[in-house]
Amino acid sequence: MKRVLLFLATNLAVMLVLSFTASLLGVNRFLTGNGLNLGMLLAFAALMGFGGSFISLLMSKTIAKWSTGAQVITQPGNGTEVWLVQTVQKLADRADLPMPEVAIYEGEANAFATGATRKSSLVAVSTGLLQTMSHDEVEAVLAHEVAHIANGDMVTLTLIQGVVNTFVIFLARVVGYFVDSMLRKNDEESSGPGIGYMITVVVCEIVFGILASIIVATFSRHREYRADAGAAKLMGSPTPMVAALRRLGGLDSEGLPQNMQAMGIAGGKSWLSLFSSHPPIEQRIAALQAKA
Template sequence: MARTRYASDRGLTSRMLVTMFLLGLVYVVFVTAFFAIAPSWGVFALIGATVFLLAQYFFSDRMTLFAMHGKEVTPQEAPELHGVIDRICAMSDAPKPRVAIADTDVPNAFATGRNQKKAVVCVTTGLLRRLDPVELEGVLAHEMAHIAHKDVVVMTIASFLGVCAGLITRFGLEWGLWGGFSRRDGDQNTGLVLLAVVAVSAVAYTISFVLTRALSRYRELSADRAAALLTGRPSALAAALTKVSGEIARIPSKDLRAAEPFNAFFFAPAFTKGFSVASLFATHPPLDRRLAQLSKISESLSRGV
């Protein structure tokens, strides 16, 4: 990866490393327990999860753009957007990603791609209509920080255990509901083995899900901090966050439901009205926490710290 001028955060990095270590520990325990219970079943789940994650790794940019109806645009088609990206690249000494626009009124942005050569930054038409150039710069600097920090690779690796355990849990439950829980093969109670497999997989999935969401929240805070320090305008990023979060609340529920599956990619999560989720399972930190961090950065910059 080319080195950039995006600032690192040792505190957040250490928390991310601890989270990755815990995920690895859960993975080792899960694999050991699973193969001790039903070694032959694990091979199929491992192959399925590997194929899925390899596809996500190599084609995440195309898949996400296709799902969000994003279209790559040239400098002639979107000169102002490209101009902002060019300024951020000059400030960060980072290679320029591909630039795309998704035609939706949900104000948001996302970055994807397994490395800087394959990276793409996409903004929605709703975001372009609502933010001024300075606020847009803060949002795009945040998204490009994700690229510089290799967040797509990190989250793909981190989600491997959850995908594997989730597949086993789902197929195990479906098989069990079709009579697998009561099945016996000779002296072996296959139903009990299946039940044990589903239980172990469900526990592993739940723990990995919580840890992966925590990792996602840390990476959002890290991207906020890196963008604020790079641009020197944390207040602009805070204004964009406040504006986007407020505008999302006014978007029709139908449009928000269509966007919710991509919350992990977005600058700010798109939740339908009345949606409530515990912070433990959120992909993004609470708005207050993000604003508080930006406020501290603003104070530090004003004091010249």
């Protein structure tokens, strides 16, 4: 959950900065000054949408380290760190991946993987995870994160986010143009977008952005099933992954801020499950047992 929320938050921040910069440069006026230029608008939306998404991807590892306080293990200082690095190395070899950076951060039981490419990836585990799980269970969680890297999930998420960003920006400005035109249909002196356009675009970007987040979250839930299956394959059996999920189901596995608690993994029994990046634990366990 953590890596997805970090990516989405960064993506939103970058998009807002790009949109504000475009407004200052008068790009909106250029696109709508002489009627709505749909071709130029779509190109502009794609540049902004994919630009924000890929900038977020490139920043993902740095922001993950900064926001969690994760400390990369450069020289193992104790037996736990030695085992952790050796285990990630073993799993990476099985997945035919370059060795990721390995980090530990203070927090409730959780782990995440991130990075722009397979050659620049990071696997981080929390102190809570190491303290509450057995070695087999921790190894299964690490295999899950390595499977995310092997599946190229961060890049795929970036592409999907870029597509939905593009349509959010495009549709918001199309609606904004027509609302503004209706409000100023008897005003023949003004040219270019007015206040109605700007307000409508902001409102539509928020509304369409919420709908777009449902699409991204749906993909994220599917990739969790794939990563669980990938972990079972790397471990040679689904049993350790099932045990790890059962243990996580009885723990506070997120440690999210209060304003984000509703979007945690414990959702899934209300409409808020549409925005959850992870399926309910019991459904993930059932999927693994069905494949076994």
